[in-house]
Amino acid sequence: MKDLDSALLANRRSVMSLYSDPTDPASHAVRFVLAEKAINVDIHQVTMDDKPEDLNDLNPYSDILTLVDRDLVLYEPQIIMEYLDERFPHPPLMPVDPVARASNRLYRYRLQRDFYALLDDMERGDKGVSKVAKKSLRDHLSTLAPIFAQKTYFMSDDYSLVDCYLAPILWRLPAYGVRLPAHAKSLQKFADRIFEREAFAQSLTEAEHELRGG
Numbered sequence: 001m002k003d004l005d006s007a008l009l010a011n012r013r014s015v016m017s018l019y020s021d022p023t024d025p026a027s028h029a030v031r032f033v034l035a036e037k038a039i040n041v042d043i044h045q046v047t048m049d050d051k052p053e054d055l056n057d058l059n060p061y062s063d064i065l066t067l068v069d070r071d072l073v074l075y076e077p078q079i080i081m082e083y084l085d086e087r088f089p090h091p092p093l094m095p096v097d098p099v100a101r102a103s104n105r106l107y108r109y110r111l112q113r114d115f116y117a118l119l120d121d122m123e124r125g126d127k128g129v130s131k132v133a134k135k136s137l138r139d140h141l142s143t144l145a146p147i148f149a150q151k152t153y154f155m156s157d158d159y160s161l162v163d164c165y166l167a168p169i170l171w172r173l174p175a176y177g178v179r180l181p182a183h184a185k186s187l188q189k190f191a192d193r194i195f196e197r198e199a200f201a202q203s204l205t206e207a208e209h210e211l212r213g214g
Helices: 002-011 025-036 053-058 077-087 098-124 127-150 161-171 182-195 198-203 206-211
Strands: 017-020 042-045 066-069 072-074
Touching: 017 025, 025 077, 025 098, 025 161, 025 198, 053 066, 066 077, 072 077, 077 098, 077 161, 098 127, 098 161, 127 182, 161 182, 182 198
Parallel strands: 017 042
Antiparallel strands: 017 066, 066 072
C-alpha cells in the first residue's frame, strides 16, 4: 500500500522534484549534476526538523535526499546521479566504454566508503572521533594528489560524475578544519577549477556559501 501511495504522490508532479538537505554533501553532489545539465527541477530544501509529510511517504528510509520524476522515485545518490546522466545525456558525465563505466562506479563507491563516511564521523562523532576522522580525511586526500598531477580530472582527462561527487567534500574542508598539505597542490588546483564552474556556483545553497565565509 505504501508503494501505491508513493506512486500516486509522484504522479501529481509534472516537473521533476528534488528533496535536498541544504548542507548535506551528497545532496550537494546531486544538485551539482542537475546544474551541469541545466535540468528544470523544483528543489525543496529540507532539514530533518521540517520534513514534509509526503516525503515520509515517498522515501521508505526516512532520508531527505529524494528525486521524483513523475511516477519514478529515487533515493540513493549514486542511482540518482546515474539516472540524471542517462535521462539527460548532454553533457555526458559517464564514459561510454563498459570497463570505464565500471571503474567510474567503483571510484564513486570508494569515495562514499572512504570519504563520505568520515564526514559523518566529523559531524556526528564526539571530539575524539572527529579528530581521528579529520586526520584520516586529510591523509586520504593527500594520497589522491598525485592523480591530479597526471590527469585533468579524477583518474581521467574527461570530466565525470566522480568529480561531481568529490567536489562537495573539497568545498567543505575549511569548515571541517582540514588543511591540505603543501604536496597536495595539484588537488587544490583541481578544486579551484571545479569551484570556478558556473554549475558549481549554481549548485550552492546559502548555507553552503556560508561554509566558506561567502
